[in-house]
């Protein structure tokens with residue numbers, strides 16, 4: 001299988017050019033014999049790496065045209081890695097090229113294997129830089145919240161709430177089925193707050209035996225109980241200056257609920273076996289996938305504690321209620337995993353898209369993450385099909401809906417079509433527009449209408 005690497009060879013000697021092309025058949029190779037053609041190919045082909053012979057017409061014996069070509073190429077696409085081929089003994093020229101921004105140089109005559117190594121390294125370097133650039137972009141907020149992919153109104157609304165709440169110190173209760181992103185939201189509340197430099201300490205109240213939970217949370221003094229051979233700070237204390245995330249708070253045993261309540265009121269902890277209160281400055285975020293009002297009715301959760309921890313509630317809807325978000329998130333996971341697995345998977349088939357839209361997602365985003373991940377691991381290039389995601393493929397989606405408001409229906413269908421087109425085209429706007437048989441400006445208008453982000457492309461054609 002061919003790699004994702006695109007290589008432009010700028011060489012006026014067609015014999016040499018063809019020979020190089022033949023040797024580099026692992027890559028998508030295009031050739032150019034002069035500056036104009038090279039610039040054209042750069043735009044249409046977007047090579048990561050260019051091999052550039054300095055002796056180009058009209059100055060085949062000199063270097064002037066080659067150097068000018070290099071400058072133009074770098075001006076047009078500065079991220080391109082250019083490897084310059086120089087004549088024997090022209091060291092100054094080689095150094096000058098590197099000074100002007102060439103990635104590397106190679107002295108003729110060419111040993112294709114050696115040159116091949118340089119090309120490979122250049123491709124690798126380009127990929128690393130590209131990845132960094134993408135990371136930087138996402139840190140700047142091309143997503144509504146760092147790491148949280150969302151396009152549906154409910155989720156965009158929720159992201160705005162998180163942004164507004166983050167800087168304050170209010171205690172937030174995050175609710176939602178398992179795998180809906182509760183911890184992600186808790187981390188976002190932390191990283192968007194003034195406490196972001198402080199610690200984010202998470203403790204899962206359901207995962208720790210009741211007998212240990214108290215000292216985990218509050219710490220203990222030496223000798224407080226059998227086995228306590230030295231003093232230890234608890235998680236609450238460790239979160240000082242930062243955020244304390246109490247996961248599965250609904251599973252906290254009653255005696256600790258009382259103790260936690262006291263902490264929330266006094267903002268002091270007492271280690272087990274010590275009478276000395278220690279003041280702690282933390283922002284508390286709690287999460288649960290249980291229905292706490294039910295637990296209160298049953299008597300397993302204290303109402304007064306509930307009021308303390310739920311100064312503000314954020315509810316994460318299940319994935320199946322987020323419309324076409326599933327496709328956006330699936331695409332994000334696909335990009336992430338195909339990069340980390342170094343598998344050039346190019347998108348989802350229509351059957352996969354239909355299956356994802358139809359599925360109920362009882363495990364929500366985490367289930368989606370797992371399905372896409374194993375699909376990428378198993379994939380042999382090409383696109384991911386319904387079966388790769390572990391679905392029986394079904395041909396058509398039906399919309400059972402009593403809502404006959406035409407405009408709403410049209411909006412929904414339009415929005416779904418846009419999301420699907422993006423998924424099918426692997427985020428390529430031109431292709432997506434072509435699939436919908438609309439112009440690109442119209443397509444951009446649709447994106448704007450539904451407050452969707454023009455995608456960062458993962459594909460390359």
Ligand SMILES: Nc1ncnc2c1ncn2[C@@H]1O[C@H](COP(=O)(O)OP(=O)(O)OP(=O)(O)O)[C@@H](O)[C@H]1O
Pocket residue numbers: 147148149150176177178179180181182183184185289329332365366369
């Ligand atoms: N909207 C989203 N966009 C991208 N990734 C998401 C989104 N929501 C959740 N994830 C990812 O899905 C995984 C599960 O999310 P998270 O652990 O926050 O869920 P949770 O509600 O805490 O689950 P559980 O109840 O099982 O603890 C994480 O890897 C998270 O980064």
Ligand SMILES: [Mg+2]
Pocket residue numbers: 182183247
């Ligand atoms: Mg969780």
